Amino acid sequence: MADPGNKRIAGVDGCKAGWVVVSSDLRGQGPYQLQVFESFAVLLAHQPEFSTVAVDMPIGLPDHIGPRGRGSEQAARKHLGQRQSSVFTVPSRAAVYTDDYLEACSVARETSDPPKKVSKQCFYLFPKMREIDTVMTVALEERVFEVHPELAFWRLNGEAAMSLPKKIKSRPNGPVLDQRRDLLVSHGFDKTFLDQVPPKGVGRDDLLDAAANCLIASRIAAGKAEPFPNDYRRDGKGLRMAIWA
Template sequence: MDLWVAGVDGCKAGWIAVFRNLKDPAATRLHVFAEFPDLLKFDPPAQVIAVDMPIGLPERVGAGGRAPEKSVRPLLGQRQSSVFSVPSRAAVYTEDYRDACEISLKTSEPPRKISKQAFYLFPKIREIDAVMHPDMESRVFEVHPELAFWRLNGEAEMSLPKKIKGRANAPGLNQRRDLLVSYGFDQAFLDQKPPRGAGRDDLLDAAANSLIAGRIQFGEAEPFPKSFTRDVRGLRIAIWA
């Protein structure tokens, strides 16, 4: 019997997902979904879905964001800038940037505005938040690609960045590809032209997330922080690796 898991990353086209069959590690599939619920209903279903998007939104935010962000940044060294602080739920559900910044200022201590980079992720955060329920947390887990690569790299940060000044950095992407190949991925699969609306970094991130999904399935992953809390809707607030 097949045992599929999926690593997922947000992209311009929606969600890029790398499916791996844990009973046959050489079997991998790449799919892009316009909406997150489509991924949840995909057949064959993934037993574990490891997605790079915040799950569990705070009502108020302290310095450094949620506990998961504060837990993983020290591990990532020069890569810690990839972990942005998740603002309050009220800010995430505000569609105008200036209004979102105003709400963020009122719901953070010390008062903090929102970066444009974070704001552009709000629609995808809302998309997951709209469908998530505590009953789903045995299947859907929040992950972060750089934390995934840290785990896969012997708990050491990657020495090269994926991007420099917002543009893809080929040496950094190749470094991550080579690490994934060492875990059994076919290089041709990782070097394929990404689907329209997705970048090479999105594909590699989804592949890394799929390896963490496998760790979760086998009980080898851990949450950051270990003593995680829950939001007002009962959703777990933790990043897994």
């Protein structure tokens, strides 16, 4: 039997290079490790296996979308105040599996009520959504959990939304990221680790988001995290649609 002391948990964020992972022991404490994986399938196959994976990417894609998106997105936004716009409305699975933006908008309108097109920001995430959707199964739900950095920071900040947006004019803002780094340091992260120059294809904001997700992974592993919403639904593949924090 594997030694529980050797198990590691992973906070994951999508990035230009693929997927950035900040991992730790089950308690969300060091030694911390920063890794980059080219695909989500490779990440899941990594040995030794990550026992809990908290990833910032939608899991569970409905066949039809209502007025405000998935219940998980609605539940998360309620806690985020001015930061709620960071939680995108994910379109239907059929829309996510399109490669052309205009086609995606057309399919999204046909599978939503009221008809709603896809934002460009969300469309650019489709390849990574498909990566997860392709490999995700109900059995994997024991290891893999959807999270969202803004809800993670809300939880870590005493259940208060962060006062400053992560990005200003679509670009990461230094002082804003410093605020988030300092919050992570207060939860046990080493400042030097968080201030390191990220690998190629990984932004500083990606690293900080993965670190926040790692702390949520530790809450999940300890049975302290909760799903938003509590009465989550499942999609056509049987996958739960819940954001954990």
